[in-house]
Amino acid sequence: MNHRIVVLDGYTLNPGDLSWEGFSALGDLKVYDRTEAKDILSRIGDADIVITNKTPLTRETIEKAPAIRYIGVLATGYNVVDVQAAKEKGIPVCNIPTYGTDAVAQFAFAMLLEITNHVAHHSDEVKKGRWTASPDFCFWDTPLMELLGKTIGIIGFGRIGQATGRIAKAFGMEVLAYDSYQVPNADATYVSLDELYAKSDVIALHCPLFSETEGIINKESIAKMKDGVIILNNSRGPLIVEQDLADALNSGKVYAAGLDVVSSEPIKGDNPLLKAKNCIITPHISWAPKESRTRLMGIAVDNLKGFLEGKPVHVVNQ
Template structure:
């Protein structure tokens, strides 16, 4: 089998081994692939792996040998599913590889919003502590998260992991889920109640027509002025213009975003200028442990395809 990986670098910048894939076929590995390079590079491929490189109906129709598309992520909106289905091309994804990694990042971001560890560390290195008359100081108010209310939008695997950590920190947990099931230490509520009562709102739902710009002028207006928003899910869940205004006017206390509307973002994104907004470069998923798990599952998906034991099918 000829296997082509179109955008390998983010999964494996050099700290993982490709052996699990090399054992399954002849692998051609590209760090990055531009849209106009897809057809040429994958022309002889029976199996194509992609993370963010888009496979439209145009590319799929020109790849005559293609039998299988493996998405190196959970979301599979980079593939024209209908075009693949019309060609009887198998499409798989990799769910649940980074559950703990993302959940931990939620609390890394929340603790930075409330404890300002990075901010104070940098200030100390620039001499602020050395020049103090007292034994300690703080540049921003420090907030305990115990007894605060965590509101989780989307209680799938990651949302449930966040809920478990929140309970361990002594937080109350509200959650909104389209089809709620009884969950320990979680109270299921409607979205309006969640927005109104939560001290922290963490987004863990897929980006769909229904959830596009879920965080908007109206939902922000419902939130407490002391509330924090955390998004480690998809950038399109947030109306960035509305969030910028809410942060500028202190309508909410702060936000921490691991994802943005456009990635990579423009250098002049107004969010970068706000001192009550933390931004990280879409890395919640990217611990070495999570990336190794992703690679192993992707290889197992291909092995299942080759042996007739299909798993993690999208179609």
């Protein structure tokens, strides 16, 4: 059988620096950079293999595209696909469970180091001539903070949380962890959420978005934290009640926040965090180093190969 493969939104994974050859070797391939909702069905057409990243595949779409035999998601999260509707039609949905662990942990610390040292700001000021005109041999505009001896509390101590913990240890930080599943011999101290809130100088979110974690950072939990705490989130935006965090940043209860995700992406112009004090916001790029995207592409191709060989892997709707 000559398979027809369509990629509905390939641009963010591959803006031109990777190759689609792995997929094209498996069938007739059509790649779209982006697909608007009105075009989803027509672009799927008679394709039996559909690959998506963030383009939604609803129950209605799945039922109106009878040729679909396989859905591949170019991400770990798969909430864009109605997995139950796919299951009812015998269509496996396969995701990419692990590809950017170290990249995401690295980015969490990139945000933290920018908060503690403000490297970009001071470099900009030097280039504006301030150092040249300075009467002193140095200057700084913000408090500079050493991480040695500080405590980081990591909510969600899976692969990414553990990778962040290893980096924190290298900086001489104490690592506290909260997770419903405790890893044996973990290089961290497991504590309750309340203890983590009370003792942490930095809190990093690396937990999945479930009903019980949605809004886990809110005015009540922030009230339990140290004054001047730093909050990092490059997991999922809805883990944070954004108005509550903005209020805490503006009052100084939270010293700073580093966020690579927000509740609605792209970020809306009225998001209160855009005008909050000491808030770094980046456009969901923790996952995006070329190395991790190359790994993602390879796993996505292997997922499809497994399906075509009758041995599907990483199926989320079995």
